[in-house]
Amino acid sequence: MARILAIDFGKVRTGLAVTDELQIIASGLTTVPTKELIPFLKDYIAKEKVECFVVGEPKQMDATASESEALIIPFLKTLSDTFPDLPVHRVDERFTSKMAFQTMIDSGLKKKQRKNKALVDEISATLILQSFLYSK
Known part of the structure; x- marks a missing residue:
C-alpha cells in the first residue's frame, strides 16, 4: 500500500502529515514554507509511494467556506x-488548530514550545489526516 499525505495549507507555512504504508497511523511529517510546498511534495513523492492527498477545508461555524479557502483554491x-x-480529498478542518494547541498542553510542552506555530501546523495536519482515516 501507499501512504496518504495530509496538507494543512497556510499562507506562510504548511503543515504536513502522512500515514504509515498500511494507512493505520497518522504522523506529523514536517512544516514547510508554503512557497516551497510543491518542490517539497515532488521530492517526497519521488522517494515515497503516495496514494492520495487530504487537504484541510477551512469552514466558518455555519459551514460556509472561510476566507482562507480563497487561498486554497489556486x-x-x-x-x-x-x-x-x-486524487485530492477535502476534510473539514474546523477546530484543528485549537485541538493541536490543546494536544501540546496535554503532552506537557512548555509555554515557549507551544508558541512554535510550525509545530501547531504539523499537528493540525495530523489531526486532519486522522479525521480522514476515521471516516474511511
Whole structure:
C-alpha cells in the first residue's frame, strides 16, 4: 500500500502529515514554507509511494467556506496539475488548530514550545489526516 499525505495549507507555512504504508497511523511529517510546498511534495513523492492527498477545508461555524479557502483554491489547481494521478480529498478542518494547541498542553510542552506555530501546523495536519482515516 501507499501512504496518504495530509496538507494543512497556510499562507506562510504548511503543515504536513502522512500515514504509515498500511494507512493505520497518522504522523506529523514536517512544516514547510508554503512557497516551497510543491518542490517539497515532488521530492517526497519521488522517494515515497503516495496514494492520495487530504487537504484541510477551512469552514466558518455555519459551514460556509472561510476566507482562507480563497487561498486554497489556486493551490488545489496547482496540486492537481502537478500530480494528476493522485486524487485530492477535502476534510473539514474546523477546530484543528485549537485541538493541536490543546494536544501540546496535554503532552506537557512548555509555554515557549507551544508558541512554535510550525509545530501547531504539523499537528493540525495530523489531526486532519486522522479525521480522514476515521471516516474511511
